[in-house]
Amino acid sequence: MAALKNKGKYLKPFKNWFVIILIFFAVWMIFFDANSWFIHNELNQDVEALEAEKEYYKREIEKDNRAIKKLSTEEGLEKFAREEYFMKRENEEIFIIEYEDSLKTKPNE
Template sequence: MLKLFKNIFLVIFTCFAIWMLFFDANSLLIHRDLNADIDDLEAEKDYYKNEITKDNKAIKELSTEEGIEKLAREKYYMKKENEEIYIIEYEDSVAKKKTND
């Protein structure tokens, strides 16, 4: 075993490898953290691409008169003149109020 430590090249290589793996600015540990950050950013990028696709669909729907009218009627409960709207809510879709008895 002592014979291995007498080989100067092996000692230098071992020190260099330990330095590069753990202590250097470009160490293996830092690269692992950076790769995790890259994976997180790629997932975020995919999420925002999906959101852009959904927004483009919504814009396309709202670019027509029928789409605008549908949004106004469903979301904002708007109506035409001389028209009555009845909103029917089912029991399972209405939030129940808590009573303090």
């Protein structure tokens, strides 16, 4: 008999309609609603990833702007052409020195 009294003591709040409706509403909002907590959490993670990507692209744009600024001068353009495309002036010889550790070799050699 004492076990039934203790059981009734713990179930007493669940006999109130307001508590039942509140629990149902909380479960609905957390799991089933279109704006549920799970969907909201997933969208927050997507926003954070997009903001990180935005910062990455901002840094890349700044880096590219510095490169463009460098290439806008005669000296910078000449340096780029010499280093990247091995261009030279007339009556000038270019020697390309390759070190043994920088050469690409086949793995079986």
